[in-house]
Amino acid sequence: MERARALLAKPWIWSFVGAFIVWAATVAFTGGHGGGGMITAALALAVFMVIVGIGQMFVITLGPGNIDLSLPANIGLASAVAMKVMDGSDSMLAIGLMAALASGFAVGTANYLLIRALRIPPIIATLSAAFIIQSIDISYGRGLQIKPPPGFADFANLRYFGIPVLAILGIVLAIAAAIALNRTVYGRSVLAIGQNMRAAKLAGVKVHRTSFITYALCGTLGGLDGALLAAYFRGANVDIGNEYLLASIAVVVIGGTSVAGGKANVPGVWGAALFLVLLLTMLNTFGFSVGVRLVLTGLIIVGVITAAGGPRTER
């Protein structure tokens, strides 16, 4: 009983409850058909949100104003880089993946340099970077029609007993992120900076190094996401990352991470990603038109955030 109450007090539990309710409603609608397949598909699609969501979570946790708006452009560029380097052959798989990660890391580093060296607010820095990266991607990836190597594409779509391999990787990544956040000097530094940057600085936290690592990490995860998306959807494309700007912010906040910074929540990212993906599946299954689907998605996001309420204490 005590344990149940402690579990209910966790903020992330509600996103899983929401995901379950949405799933149950859909299965009830279809009369019990396709419930398992729905979870398999949702797990695979949710991973792409989780990967960038974790990166965005670390950035947002750094405190007010910290956000990475360059993720969609970053994902698009990395997907093109990965496909071009791999050039459809399995032997280049590892090198292509490394290239995509390097592309993401470079984007994250550029973001940090703009923020630090030019003292541009992160929103504008990452936004300007996004414009430039998008141009690079358009120019670099023009007419790119290289399919992913068969081995990579099969891997992205591989599943054991209905559980996609990607989902397992996503869970491993989440566990690693949770350990990094709660058990390492780096993670505690991120939390400390988000709670009170001045105090963190006075306490000897290496503020600049921590935020560099954070933006670089977020960029690298964006690069990873780009490569995996290109494998999953069998091809790179400039717009492949477009929906992941809103999605990455939404999963972070619905998952119980504070927008004001200093309070992060890793399991919530998974719950919120499943919730969003299942929600879209449900609205699809109910046969709504695109317009109604978008309106309901928006209203549900606003509704969830209103019900969850803002931080009780002012910053």
Add this chain to the structure above:
Amino acid sequence: MPALPPANAANYSARETARRTRLLRVLLPALSLALVLLAIAWLNPRAISYFGFSLMLNLAIPIALATIAQMFVITGNELDLSIGTFVGFVGCVTATWLRDAPLLGIAVLLGSIAVYALLGALIYLRNLPSIVVTLGMSFVWQGLAILVLPKPGGKAPDWLMAITGFKPPFVPFPIIAALLIAAVVHFGLMRTSYGAVLRGSGGNPAAIGRAGWSLLRTKMVLFGMAGVFGVLSGMTLIGITTSADANIGNGYTLLAIAGVILGGGEFMGGRVSPVGAVIGALTLALAASPLLTFMRVPPDWQVAANGAILIIVLAARVLISRREA
């Protein structure tokens, strides 16, 4: 005649430098606009004409209005990620209902302004992060736009096209409109007492609250004004393009944020500048395509130019501020 003591002289010159850097900072948005104009004049002198300006600044007015809308939200330390899709929604309503059933169209547009004000109330009362609420609303406006106008099309009301197609003597219409918008908003926000309260609600909400002003009301007014200017932006956009598309305004969200910051506004503390915001929007609109077409920059790289201009202007501002500090 005794010379000034050295300490005093240093003090005096330091004050003088501080005054000059502050002035430089205020003038920076105007300077960047002038630079862009000079570049255009140098590359293609014929562009600096009545016809050239009418053409180049054609789409600047809706961008300027959307930027002003964003500026009101930023005044209250919030951010609106839905203004672009809202402009698109207004555009779809303008190209359909406002033409076919004007009363219904007007009611819907007024209703959408009320929704904006209510969002402000919701954000204040529940202490919600505006980024997330407006993120959700961006889906809602986009969905509504698709429901109103499933396929690109529709037609702007004739009276609206008459207004946006107006050709005054000597000075091109977009320039007059920009001056008018800047003057009206500058007066309202910077010169009236309630404007000062609105800015104060971003600068020091606790003080404004203790002075007896309702913070709920200031938030509702700021979001309501964002709605008003969003509606104006969508209507002028459709007046210019004559038909609508549900995605027509999507790029405006980020352009509007960039315009406010380019114009000297800041994300926190109610420090904004309506004149600067309009200048920032004009700079972005000018720099985005005409300049680059003249410079023979391939279309691939035109998006990058927006980013580069933002970075250059903000870097210049940091250099100036460093002298200030």
